[in-house]
Amino acid sequence: MDNQPKIIAIGGLIFGVLLAVAISESRANSKISAALERAQDASATTLSEATESMSARLAELEASLGESSAAAATGLEDKLASLQEDVSARIDAVSEAATAQAQDLEAALSALSAAAVGSSSESTGDATDDMQTSGVLGVGETAVFAEGAVRAFVSGLDRENGSARLSVNGASMSVGVGETATVAGADCKIGVASLSGDGVTVGSDCGMSDASSASALPPAPESGHRPGTVAVMADGALKVFVSGLAGDGSSARIAINGVETQTVGAGASVEKMAGDLTCTVTVTGVGNGMVGLEGSCS
16 A cells, blocks of 8 residues: 555656657657748749749840851851852952963964974075975875885974984984985985974985986876865875965975875875875876876875
């Protein structure tokens, strides 16, 4: 009986502690809840403000980019227009320069051609005056004298130094304008009468009995070919167009298998290739408004 009041006192004390703990926990939970609510409200407010701030900055950035793009596009157009004008100006300048250079080149070529013709005309009539001439020959053509006994093949032309490289009966030689050279194995000479932009005129006294015979011309043909006509010879391998005749009967201007004309002296022969054939055309005489022609191929 004496212990009962103690038990009641201890029980009351325990109950009081538990009640105090419960009340403290309830208050702590209330404070935690309130703190969480305040934190959530603050977070929501901060997030909303951040979102609004970000949206505003994005709008400003977009507007700035739009203005920059427009400015950049305008600047690019200006640069392209300037570049186009510069390129056009350069093209015009190059075109003008090219035209000027072409005119200068044409003038220089004309002057050079005139000088070549002048030099060739001045050189005509030196040591080759008393020789039979072949007419104008290009590289690769052959002058034939003494009824084929002497053949002068033109292997090259040196217009700058006024000379021609000839192969005379197989012997190579370089002969200047107005000069002559002795033909090996023959008592006669061959020379270069003139040299121009069209080619070289080869002269020779081979086959001529004496000096006086140099001025003697073959007789005028009784029948022949008039200027403006075409002579077909050697079974059609040779087609010779008669372009003109010298008034003194000394030469004829003809074109062999083409349109390029050359002057061939009366009694002289010219060798021409016709495909694989080696052909020879001889002017047998000029007169009576006609030219006598003979042709053969082998």
